[in-house]
Amino acid sequence: MVVSEAERQTLIDMVEDVAGPEVKKVAILLFNEKEEVTDEMIADQLDVKLDEVRKALYKLLDLEIASFRKVRDKQTGWFIYFWKLEPEKITSVVIKKQRAVHFKILERLQYERENMFFHCSSKDCFRKTFQEAMELDFECDKCFLPLVDFDNSTIITILEKKAEEVQNLIDKQLERVKSLR
Numbered sequence: 001m002v003v004s005e006a007e008r009q010t011l012i013d014m015v016e017d018v019a020g021p022e023v024k025k026v027a028i029l030l031f032n033e034k035e036e037v038t039d040e041m042i043a044d045q046l047d048v049k050l051d052e053v054r055k056a057l058y059k060l061l062d063l064e065i066a067s068f069r070k071v072r073d074k075q076t077g078w079f080i081y082f083w084k085l086e087p088e089k090i091t092s093v094v095i096k097k098q099r100a101v102h103f104k105i106l107e108r109l110q111y112e113r114e115n116m117f118f119h120c121s122s123k124d125c126f127r128k129t130f131q132e133a134m135e136l137d138f139e140c141d142k143c144f145l146p147l148v149d150f151d152n153s154t155i156i157t158i159l160e161k162k163a164e165e166v167q168n169l170i171d172k173q174l175e176r177v178k179s180l181r
């Protein structure tokens with residue numbers, strides 16, 4: 001995939017948004033490498049701990065933005081992992097991932113809005129839905145204190161805000177995709 005400097009920057013920004021700033025350096029390095037590289041080569045070049053490089057690589061792998069090939073070293077018998085970036089996948093993978101996150105938040109929001117909750121006010125006990133509380137005769141099954149109304153409006157507000165944030169991020173990515181064309 002041949003990309004211009006501006007496109008490269010856009011793709012790296014997308015990776016940063018979805019995977020966090022700590023993977024940015026690794027993503028840039030992978031982007032610039034024409035050949036596959038090992039985790040040790042990356043750690044050397046960036047002067048970053050091998051553990052951190054591996055964490056970043058697995059995050060990219062998890063997002064399907066990077067892939068590896070493993071080869072057994074004939075001398076040591078250990079596997080060597082050769083990594084490369086999948087730049088043509090970045091835009092679709094990033095947007096898909098954010099949509100999935102958005103969907104999960106909306107699902108949770110619906111659950112919070114549609115249910116009434118009850119709680120015993122003990123820190124270590126979980127809240128119950130109306131159905132669960134009714135089955136327990138409104139007495140906590142753990143600490144035996146009465147189960148009273150639990151106000152989830154703060155949770156709802158936080159989820160609404162989060163959903164909006166993710167939606168904004170998706171809109172931003174869609175704008176970027178447009179700019180790539």
Ligand SMILES: [Zn+2]
Nearest residue numbers: 120125140143
């Ligand atoms: Zn309790």
